[in-house]
Amino acid sequence: GQSLEQPSEVTAVEGAIVQINCTYQTSGFYGLSWYQQHDGGAPTFLSYNALDGLEETGRFSSFLSRSDSYGYLLLQELQMKDSASYFCAVRGTGGGNKLTFGTGTQLKVEL
Amino acid sequence: NAGVMQNPRHLVRRRGQEARLRCSPMKGHSHVYWYRQLPEEGLKFMVYLQKENIIDESGMPKERFSAEFPKEGPSILRIQQVVRGDSAAYFCASSPPEGGSREQFFGPGTRLTVL
Numbered sequence: 001g002q003s004l005e006q007p008s009e010v011t012a013v014e015g016a017i018v019q020i021n022c023t024y025q026t027s028g029f030y031g032l033s034w035y036q037q038h039d040g041g042a043p044t045f046l047s048y049n050a051l052d053g054l055e056e057t058g059r060f061s062s063f064l065s066r067s068d069s070y071g072y073l074l075l076q077e078l079q080m081k082d083s084a085s086y087f088c089a090v091r092g093t094g095g096g097n098k099l100t101f102g103t104g105t106q107l108k109v110e111l
Numbered sequence: 112n113a114g115v116m117q118n119p120r121h122l123v124r125r126r127g128q129e130a131r132l133r134c135s136p137m138k139g140h141s142h143v144y145w146y147r148q149l150p151e152e153g154l155k156f157m158v159y160l161q162k163e164n165i166i167d168e169s170g171m172p173k174e175r176f177s178a179e180f181p182k183e184g185p186s187i188l189r190i191q192q193v194v195r196g197d198s199a200a201y202f203c204a205s206s207p208p209e210g211g212s213r214e215q216f217f218g219p220g221t222r223l224t225v226l
Binding site for chain 1: 156214
């Protein structure tokens with residue numbers, strides 16, 4: 001099976017940098033994704049790591065280390081609108097493209 | 112260019128009734144996925160379909176739940192004889208036909224409440 005663990009809640013101030021970690025146990029996967037979900041909203045794609053290393057997309061960056069079974073999402077220049085839940089997810093190699101999601105991290109951005 | 116569409120957005124059913132949730136994927140997408148999200152929890156995979164085929168239903172409960180994606184029309188997730196534990200948000204996602212898509216596009220969800 002696959003399991004992905006995240007901190008349940010992170011709080012940071014506007015303008016700061018925050019890192020959301022994701023540790024996983026899986027027999028194999030194509031890549032690690034990150035999704036953002038505002039209260040009552042749909043998950044939206046943020047970033048994807050197929051290979052080890054850092055991927056940068058504007059204010060958001062994501063990192064993957066397969067040897068450490070670990071990844072993280074880095075958010076820079078935090079804005080109030082970044083207050084949301086963030087989920088890591090893996091697309092497994094067992095056939096099909098289904099996503100297995102992490103437990104989710106609720107980010108609160110304060111003034 | 113419309114995104115993934117789901118209807119209804121909110122659905123209220125009494126215990127024992129049937130719930131039908133509809134999903135129209137993005138234009139050009141032929142892969143559809145259904146996920147369930149309980150309050151304060153993450154999304155759990157239910158089923159993955161392509162046109163007229165169920166590819167992976169490993170996340171579907173064995174009883175009362177079924178899904179289809181016909182040649183014409185939307186994908187349907189059907190829940191028979193609903194119980195209170197079925198109350199959740201049900202999200203549909205789609206991806207393009209080429210394999211290995213890195214991104215799934217989610218619809219706004221259907222929030223099912225069972226009284």
